[in-house]
Amino acid sequence: MNTFFLMKTLPLLLLAPLIALAxxxxxxxxxxxxxxxxxxxxxxxxQIFLRFEPDDLTTKSTSMAVTDASGKFEMSIGSTPGVYRGxxxxxxxxxxxxxxxxxxxxxxxxxxxRELCAKYxxxxxxxxLTIDKPDSNLQLKFx
Numbered sequence: 001m002n003t004f005f006l007m008k009t010l011p012l013l014l015l016a017p018l019i020a021l022a023x024x025x026x027x028x029x030x031x032x033x034x035x036x037x038x039x040x041x042x043x044x045x046x047q048i049f050l051r052f053e054p055d056d057l058t059t060k061s062t063s064m065a066v067t068d069a070s071g072k073f074e075m076s077i078g079s080t081p082g083v084y085r086g087x088x089x090x091x092x093x094x095x096x097x098x099x100x101x102x103x104x105x106x107x108x109x110x111x112x113x114r115e116l117c118a119k120y121x122x123x124x125x126x127x128x129l130t131i132d133k134p135d136s137n138l139q140l141k142f143x
Contacts, residue, residue, distance in 0.1 A: 044071025
């Protein structure tokens with residue numbers, strides 16, 4: 001193989017995946033960086049296992065995050081930050097529910113926490129969004 005050809009094309013081939021994962025902004029990247037805050041009835045809710053399930057699970061993967069004490073989250077697909085571009089359904093679950101347990105949450109928010117998980121978790125959610133650009137301040141307001 002021609003050494004000159006390799007020297008010119010190899011750097012481009014190595015950079016292509018990085019450019020694709022940089023965020024969907026003006027590019028055609030299928031993945032957009034998304035972070036924000038989740039609230040329920042106006043209050044931030046911690047310890048929510050948040051899932052963004054894409055409209056096409058045959059070609060796209062689900063993004064996940066867990067909210068912090070202030071309800072903040074950063075979505076990722078495995079170790080890749082972001083969400084696939086397009087329509088997603090949003091699910092809110094107790095991260096321990098799959099094991100038949102319940103997360104310990106502050107008493108003052110426990111009723112809201114359990115209600116949110118019952119309404120929008122376990123595959124029951126009807127809450128949908130369209131992701132078409134990076135968003136570092138997505139406000140998920142559930143009522």
